[in-house]
Amino acid sequence: MARNNAKDIFLNYIKEKGLRYTKQREAILEAFLASGKHITIDDLYNTVKKTNQEIGYATVHRNLKLMTECGLADEIKIGSHKTRFEQKYGHEHHDHLICMKCGKFIEVHDDKIERLQEKLAEANDFAPQRHKLEIYGLCKKCR
Amino acid sequence: MARNNAKDIFLNYIKEKGLRYTKQREAILEAFLASGKHITIDDLYNTVKKTNQEIGYATVHRNLKLMTECGLADEIKIGSHKTRFEQKYGHEHHDHLICMKCGKFIEVHDDKIERLQEKLAEANDFAPQRHKLEIYGLCKKCR
DNA sequence: ATTAATATTGATAATTATTATCAATATAGC
DNA sequence: GCTATATTGATAATAATTATCAATATTAAT
Numbered sequence: 001m002a003r004n005n006a007k008d009i010f011l012n013y014i015k016e017k018g019l020r021y022t023k024q025r026e027a028i029l030e031a032f033l034a035s036g037k038h039i040t041i042d043d044l045y046n047t048v049k050k051t052n053q054e055i056g057y058a059t060v061h062r063n064l065k066l067m068t069e070c071g072l073a074d075e076i077k078i079g080s081h082k083t084r085f086e087q088k089y090g091h092e093h094h095d096h097l098i099c100m101k102c103g104k105f106i107e108v109h110d111d112k113i114e115r116l117q118e119k120l121a122e123a124n125d126f127a128p129q130r131h132k133l134e135i136y137g138l139c140k141k142c143r
Numbered sequence: 144m145a146r147n148n149a150k151d152i153f154l155n156y157i158k159e160k161g162l163r164y165t166k167q168r169e170a171i172l173e174a175f176l177a178s179g180k181h182i183t184i185d186d187l188y189n190t191v192k193k194t195n196q197e198i199g200y201a202t203v204h205r206n207l208k209l210m211t212e213c214g215l216a217d218e219i220k221i222g223s224h225k226t227r228f229e230q231k232y233g234h235e236h237h238d239h240l241i242c243m244k245c246g247k248f249i250e251v252h253d254d255k256i257e258r259l260q261e262k263l264a265e266a267n268d269f270a271p272q273r274h275k276l277e278i279y280g281l282c283k284k285c286r
Numbered sequence: 287a288t289t290a291a292t293a294t295t296g297a298t299a300a301t302t303a304t305t306a307t308c309a310a311t312a313t314a315g316c
Numbered sequence: 317g318c319t320a321t322a323t324t325g326a327t328a329a330t331a332a333t334t335a336t337c338a339a340t341a342t343t344a345a346t
Binding site: 106108112113117125130132143 | 220238240242243249251253255256259260263264267268269270271272273274275276277278279280281282283286
Binding site for chain 3: 019054059
C-alpha cells in the first residue's frame with residue numbers, strides 16, 4: 001500500500017505539472033520503488049534495462065530527478081563520487097553512520113537530536129525544511 | 144599566531160611525508176589561510192594568480208587536497224555543484240544552516256547535539272571520527 | 287477514433303569538475 | 317655544486333551530469 005501511495009504521489013505530481021505518464025516513466029518508478037536502499041543511477045538503469053531494453057540512460061537520470069522533485073527520492077552524496085538515491089516515501093527519516101573503511105551505511109535515528117536541531121534553527125531565525133546528518137568513522141568490523 | 148601554527152602543521156606534514164616546500168605551495172597556503180570561509184578552488188586560484196601569475200589550476204587543486212589531508216581544510220559539498228573548502232585550524236567545529244533560496248551559510252554549534260551524536264554512534268558499535276550536519280531551509284530574510 | 291499540440295524519449299554532444307600524464311624545472315640532502 | 321626525485325604547469329583523460337534535437341508518444345479536444 002505504501003507503494004501504491006508513492007505511485008499516487010508521482011501520478012499527482014505528473015498531472016499537476018501537466019506532464020505525461022509514459023511507459024518508461026512507469027518502469028523507472030516501479031523499479032525504483034522495488035529497489036533496495038541507496039541505489040545509483042547506474043544500478044537503476046541496469047535494472048530497468050532488463051525488462052525494457054530500449055531505455056536510455058538520460059531518461060533514467062531525468063526521471064530520478066523528477067522523483068526527487070516530488071519528494072519520493074532523496075539524493076545522497078557520500079565522499080566524492082557517485083550520487084545515490086534513496087526512497088523517502090514510507091521510510092522514516094534517518095541519519096547515516098558511514099564507515100570510512102568498508103563504506104557501509106548504518107541508518108540511525110534520534111528524536112532528541114531532531115528536536116535540538118529544530119531549536120537550533122529557530123534560535124537563528126531559520127525555517128528548517130530538511131537536514132542531513134552524516135557521521136563518519138569506523139564500524140564494528142573495521143574498528 | 145593561529146596562522147603560524149597552521150603553517151607549522153603544514154610544514155610538519157610536508158616534512159614527514161618527504162615532500163618539498165615550494166613557492167607555489169607557500170603562496171597557496173598563505174592565500175588559503177587569509178581567505179574567508181567556504182572558498183572554492185576557482186576563488187583561491189584567482190586570488191593566488193594575482194601575485195603569482197604563472198600558477199597553474201592543477202597546482203592549486205592539488206595543494207588544496209594536501210591541506211585537506213593534513214587537517215587544515217575541510218571539503219564541503221552543498222547542493223550539486225562546486226566543492227568548497229573551509230579552514231579547520233583555529234576554527235571551532237560547527238554545523239551549517241543553509242538557505243535554499245539565497246544560498247547563505249549560517250554556522251552554528253550545539254554541544255548537546257554533539258554529545259548525542261557520540262552516544263548514537265556508540266550505541267551502534269561505531270567509532271565516530273568526524274561528522275557533518277547540514278540543515279536546509281529558509282533564512283530570516285528569505286522566509 | 288482522428289487530430290493537433292506538445293511533452294518525452296534516446297542517442298549523442300556539451301559542459302563541468304576532478305584527476306592523470308609527462309617533460310621541464312625546482313628542491314632537499316649530501 | 318651535484319644528484320635524486322618531488323613538483324609544476326599545460327593539457328589530456330575521466331567521470332558525472334545536463335543540454336540538444338529530431339523522431340515519437342501522450343493527452344485533450346474535436
